[in-house]
Amino acid sequence: MNANIRRVGLLMIVLMLILAAQLTYLQVLDAGRLANDPRNSRTFLRDFTGPRGAIIDAAGKVLAHTVPSDDEYGRQRKYPLGDLFSQTVGYQSIVVGSVGIEKEYNDVLSGHDLKSVKIDNLGELLLDKEHTANVILSMRADAQQLAKDTLRGQKGSVVVLEPATGAIVAMYSTPSFDPQPLAAHNPREVQVYFDLLNADPSNPALPRAYRERYPPGSTFKIVTTAAALDTGIATPETDFPSVKSFTPPQAGRPIENFGGRSCGGDLESVFVQSCNSAFALLGVQLGELFPPQMRGFGIFEAPSIDLNPGAVVSLGPPEGSFSTNKPSFALAGIGQGEVATTPLQMALVASGVANGGLIMTPHVAAEVRDGDGRILRTIKPKPWKQAMPVATAMTIRDYMVQVVARGTGTAARISGVAVAGKTGTAQSCETCDPHAWFVAFAPAEAPRYAIAVLVENGGSSGDEATGGRVAAPIAAKMLRFLLGL
Amino acid sequence: MSVNRSALGQRRRGHELKLGALALVIVAAGHVLLALSESPAFPRDLWAFLGAILALFVIAHLAVRRLAPRADPTLLPLAALLLGIGYITISRLDVAAGAADRVGPTQALWAAVGVVAFVTTLVLLPTVRALARYRYSFLMLGVIALLLPLVPGLGREINGALLWVRIGPLTVQPGEAAKVLLVVFFAAYLVDKRELLSAGSRRIGRVYLPDPKHLGPLLLPWAASILIMVQQKDLGSSLLFFVAFLAMLYIATGRYGYVVIGTGLFATAAIVAYKTFGHVQSRIDIWINPWQDLQDTGYQLTQSLFAFGSGGFAGTGLGLGRPDVIPVATTDFIFAAIGEELGLLGTIAVLIGFMLLVGSAFRISLQAQRPFLKLFGAGLATILGMQTFVIIGGVTRVIPLTGVTLPFVSYGGSSLVSNFVILALLLRISDESATEAEDDAATEEARRAIESAHA
Numbered sequence: 001m002n003a004n005i006r007r008v009g010l011l012m013i014v015l016m017l018i019l020a021a022q023l024t025y026l027q028v029l030d031a032g033r034l035a036n037d038p039r040n041s042r043t044f045l046r047d048f049t050g051p052r053g054a055i056i057d058a059a060g061k062v063l064a065h066t067v068p069s070d071d072e073y074g075r076q077r078k079y080p081l082g083d084l085f086s087q088t089v090g091y092q093s094i095v096v097g098s099v100g101i102e103k104e105y106n107d108v109l110s111g112h113d114l115k116s117v118k119i120d121n122l123g124e125l126l127l128d129k130e131h132t133a134n135v136i137l138s139m140r141a142d143a144q145q146l147a148k149d150t151l152r153g154q155k156g157s158v159v160v161l162e163p164a165t166g167a168i169v170a171m172y173s174t175p176s177f178d179p180q181p182l183a184a185h186n187p188r189e190v191q192v193y194f195d196l197l198n199a200d201p202s203n204p205a206l207p208r209a210y211r212e213r214y215p216p217g218s219t220f221k222i223v224t225t226a227a228a229l230d231t232g233i234a235t236p237e238t239d240f241p242s243v244k245s246f247t248p249p250q251a252g253r254p255i256e257n258f259g260g261r262s263c264g265g266d267l268e269s270v271f272v273q274s275c276n277s278a279f280a281l282l283g284v285q286l287g288e289l290f291p292p293q294m295r296g297f298g299i300f301e302a303p304s305i306d307l308n309p310g311a312v313v314s315l316g317p318p319e320g321s322f323s324t325n326k327p328s329f330a331l332a333g334i335g336q337g338e339v340a341t342t343p344l345q346m347a348l349v350a351s352g353v354a355n356g357g358l359i360m361t362p363h364v365a366a367e368v369r370d371g372d373g374r375i376l377r378t379i380k381p382k383p384w385k386q387a388m389p390v391a392t393a394m395t396i397r398d399y400m401v402q403v404v405a406r407g408t409g410t411a412a413r414i415s416g417v418a419v420a421g422k423t424g425t426a427q428s429c430e431t432c433d434p435h436a437w438f439v440a441f442a443p444a445e446a447p448r449y450a451i452a453v454l455v456e457n458g459g460s461s462g463d464e465a466t467g468g469r470v471a472a473p474i475a476a477k478m479l480r481f482l483l484g485l
Numbered sequence: 486m487s488v489n490r491s492a493l494g495q496r497r498r499g500h501e502l503k504l505g506a507l508a509l510v511i512v513a514a515g516h517v518l519l520a521l522s523e524s525p526a527f528p529r530d531l532w533a534f535l536g537a538i539l540a541l542f543v544i545a546h547l548a549v550r551r552l553a554p555r556a557d558p559t560l561l562p563l564a565a566l567l568l569g570i571g572y573i574t575i576s577r578l579d580v581a582a583g584a585a586d587r588v589g590p591t592q593a594l595w596a597a598v599g600v601v602a603f604v605t606t607l608v609l610l611p612t613v614r615a616l617a618r619y620r621y622s623f624l625m626l627g628v629i630a631l632l633l634p635l636v637p638g639l640g641r642e643i644n645g646a647l648l649w650v651r652i653g654p655l656t657v658q659p660g661e662a663a664k665v666l667l668v669v670f671f672a673a674y675l676v677d678k679r680e681l682l683s684a685g686s687r688r689i690g691r692v693y694l695p696d697p698k699h700l701g702p703l704l705l706p707w708a709a710s711i712l713i714m715v716q717q718k719d720l721g722s723s724l725l726f727f728v729a730f731l732a733m734l735y736i737a738t739g740r741y742g743y744v745v746i747g748t749g750l751f752a753t754a755a756i757v758a759y760k761t762f763g764h765v766q767s768r769i770d771i772w773i774n775p776w777q778d779l780q781d782t783g784y785q786l787t788q789s790l791f792a793f794g795s796g797g798f799a800g801t802g803l804g805l806g807r808p809d810v811i812p813v814a815t816t817d818f819i820f821a822a823i824g825e826e827l828g829l830l831g832t833i834a835v836l837i838g839f840m841l842l843v844g845s846a847f848r849i850s851l852q853a854q855r856p857f858l859k860l861f862g863a864g865l866a867t868i869l870g871m872q873t874f875v876i877i878g879g880v881t882r883v884i885p886l887t888g889v890t891l892p893f894v895s896y897g898g899s900s901l902v903s904n905f906v907i908l909a910l911l912l913r914i915s916d917e918s919a920t921e922a923e924d925d926a927a928t929e930e931a932r933r934a935i936e937s938a939h940a
Contacts, residue, residue: 016843
């Protein structure tokens with residue numbers, strides 16, 4: 001009998017070894033996949049019941065933090081500034097998920113990213129210390145507040161960034177919303193609020209500044225000018241005939257100048273007057289050379305930004321379409337037709353001119369710090385696009401200074417500081433009022449801030465609106481405040 | 486009593502005490518770690534806890550010292566270790582549970598009842614041999630225990646299986662008792678019919694088949710397994726019974742023919758059950774693809790797999806994971822909770838604990854001289870081994886998931902008490918065999934002494 005008993009015993013051992021093999025598979029080979037599976041509720045529970053770092057603005061103001069609660073989760077996320085940062089900081093919601101900084105920097109906020117949150121000694125394990133990190137933004141709550149105040153409830157966006165680093169200082173759009181109800185723990189209430197937000201025809205949940213595209217109108221003439229100079233299609237001396245309109249090939253309808261006036265002259269002159277006929281002509285002359293030049297500014301490619309979801313891509317007439325669609329290239333020359341850009345993208349265009357042609361990668365976070373204030377990670381400036389040579393940038397800067405000094409953008413003048421800017425008044429459809437745009441940077445000789453302002457459909461000015469009248473004053477207020485004047 | 490002071494007995498009890506102390510140190514360390522995960526202070530009840538586990542172990546140890554002094558020294562410490570790891574895991578799950586759902590204190594109470602059952606078994610059963618005499622009574626008791634949950638008004642269905650019987654404030658699982666009762670019967674029956682079942686075969690091809698008239702004893706356990714599977718929806722116990730019986734039949738006869746036929750019978754029944762019964766089918770489907778209906782039918786198994794994966798190699802550490810999201814974590818899925826917080830290191834350690842426990846049980850069976858003791862010991866060892874395999878295999882997706890407890894580790898009174906009785910029976914077999922061997926050796930020595938004196 002003993003031989004038989006040994007065989008049965010051996011069978012039992014073999015069965016146990018099979019279990020050991022499967023355990024090794026589950027806990028080592030397949031462990032990463034199982035642990036990070038989005039359906040594994042541990043990820044979710046860690047994020048909602050565990051400690052979580054704060055999100056803080058450049059001046060130390062708390063934008064999001066976690067406080068104790070007496071419900072099953074034990075903690076509640078708070079957004080003390082309400083609608084000022086809902087489009088960038090975002091929210092952390094059990095019901096509808098997380099967005100913005102809350103999502104993008106979740107690993108450091110929750111302390112899950114152990115590479116960035118160091119445990120210095122064993123003693124810390126025994127203290128009641130929370131190993132999470134705070135995210136410090138380059139954004140400023142006071143600038144956000146001013147953007148909100150100057151927009152005065154008109155639908156629109158304000159984006160301010162530092163040309164040299166790509167650090168975003170302000171990025172706000174109207175309408176916005178209070179993120180606090182989305183962070184509530186009652187699934188029903190959250191869902192009702194979320195559905196209401198999405199049903200609102202003004203679409204407050206949409207971060208227009210980086211997730212909506214608009215025709216940029218004449219602000220896009222910066223790109224057209226740079227393209228024309230860089231490809232040799234035009235020089236500063238090129239003389240444009242004084243005409244009332246330009247009719248592109250393949251199209252019956254002429255592209256008219258603003259107010260039906262005649263304009264022309266050298267490149268600076270047509271730029272400062274924002275002369276449509278000249279730039280429509282350049283668009284056609286550029287032809288197939290135009291899209292690659294746009295690509296140099298980041299059109300056709302969503303700028304990488306540390307937000308989740310990120311920025312949407314800006315568009316222009318596709319490469320290879322010139323021969324069949326010449327009018328679209330004429331319209332592209334004046335920022336109409338197939339050209340559609342985000343306010344963020346236009347701020348980046350301005351920052352490219354300000355920064356000698358180099359567009360830096362935009363970012364909203366500046367640093368990650370631990371609870372004791374030690375820096376764990378610095379978000380370093382990173383070049384994104386070399387949009388144009390330095391010489392071209394200098395030329396366009398001078399043109400933009402003239403726009404504010406004596407052209408369409410005089411409303412953006414700041415005493416004592418040279419402001420470089422470009423207005424835009426963009427048709428969005430046949431019957432609606434035009435979008436008012438203004439992009440600028442200041443001080444022109446040593447730029448600290450680049451800005452894009454968009455007021456949708458003219459805002460309260462309606463069909464009277466132009467970029468110069470509606471958007472330029474907002475940009476001036478922002479710049480004056482930020483420059484401390 | 487000179488018998489109690491045998492050198493073998495002294496040595497074995499000494500080992501048992503040392504191994505037991507090691508097990509207690511590990512369990513106490515777990516208790517401290519768990520408390521530290523909650524607050525940076527040593528647990529206030531540390532001395533009470535130490536006192537309690539020490540008292541339980543010492544009582545069991547003294548009982549063995551007195552009542553089965555020559556018994557195997559590894560079983561009791563291994564059981565103490567597994568029970569302790571189980572208790573730590575259960576009290577860890579209690580931390581996250583609401584006050585009404587805490588089961589740790591109940592489990593501690595059941596551990597004490599288990600030790601009482603352990604001692605009582607040793608006291609009431611001076612020799613295991615005696616059991617063979619009452620084989621048919623055990624058969625009857627076993628069958629009644631199996632059928633009890635089917636009695637209307639008495640049975641209670643929990644988690645989809647009809648295994649429980651309500652007696653006053655307690656719900657007990659008579660199937661746990663049936664396990665032991667039926668193994669006693671099988672062992673005694675097979676020892677009787679061994680010769681008969683081994684001989685008189687007909688040959689088909691290369692396989693020797695037993696005479697058809699001897700297939701009768703195969704059919705009874707087969708029918709019992711089917712009954713459990715169909716009526717009580719308990720696939721795990723069904724598999725357990727059948728494999729244990731088949732293993733004993735093979736050990737008794739050494740004939741693969743029985744194994745082949747038995748496996749065939751069981752497979753046929755399983756296939757018919759799969760085609761006929763929804764619950765069997767759904768278990769198999771979940772096993773094949775637990776991910777397709779993750780929120781509903783596949784929920785339990787996928788949560789278990791997530792727990793193992795989240796634990797990884799070293800585990801999250803006691804009190805630092807989220808084993809509370811695993812369904813029925815204190816009973817069926819306790820191994821997943823261990824896997825999450827103690828990692829592969831912990832699960833393999835527990836698995837080795839079971840290998841040693843089951844291995845020791847087989848060694849006891851090997852060292853026994855009497856066929857009944859051999860078969861009985863091997864049957865108990867198989868039950869322990871198979872139960873471990875069925876539940877760990879179930880929660881790790883090696884085999885379809887069926888709810889049985891992990892011996893000594895899972896929460897549950899019936900299971901704990903019956904496992905302590907199994908433990909006592911194994912120790913009794915071990916002691917009985919060692920005593921007989923010692924007596925034989927003494928007799929032999931005396932004979933030689935006399936012979937040499939004569940020479």
